[in-house]
Amino acid sequence: AAGVIQSPRHLIKEKRETATLKCYPIPRHDTVYWYQQGPGQDPQFLISFYEKMQSDKGSIPDRFSAQQFSDYHSELNMSSLELGDSALYFCASSLGSGKDSYEQYFGPGTRLTVT
């Protein structure tokens, strides 16, 4: 079965650079979520989109922005990178927002290292 695809899988950037992470949800899934997981920490919700509109916003820094495109893929844009942004970034997708299930399908993650 098709899964969530994230690219790139690994990314190394220097401080103050920008980065773009991409997420391709499971076909027919219309909701995308972004999570950040720092070393030894638990995943933290950043932002979500439903039908190409932002549906919820969590602890996403102002330096970050995201969008969902017409083909439902999503991109997380990160600017002025800081050392503390080094983390695993997960994208998850689900079918429908406001449903009665917490079942989200997570991608393999993008490991971002800021040096």
Place this chain on the structure above:
Amino acid sequence: LAKTTQPISMDSYEGQEVNITCSHNNIATNDYITWYQQFPSQGPRFIIQGYKTKVTNEVASLFIPADRKSSTLSLPRVSLSDTAVYYCLVGDPTLGRLYFGRGTQLTVWP
């Protein structure tokens, strides 16, 4: 948002049944209880979800008492590959986002 408390770590041996209990004293009426599993450097994976009583699927069972202030994830006959972090999440699914608290590191020994 209902705060959850679960053991930081648990150990078990292959073939044993493992029960991980999560307490959520201030669970709200619309909240569901959901468990996720995460292997190192991989995305979390949905295990099971329930509202009350007992739910069972092909990998686990979830027991929820009548007062819903706690829940127990039961993993039958664990194997080495069940070594992972297990997260208990409580919340209203209509809100979408998942709140991950401190999970339980389960280590299965041969």
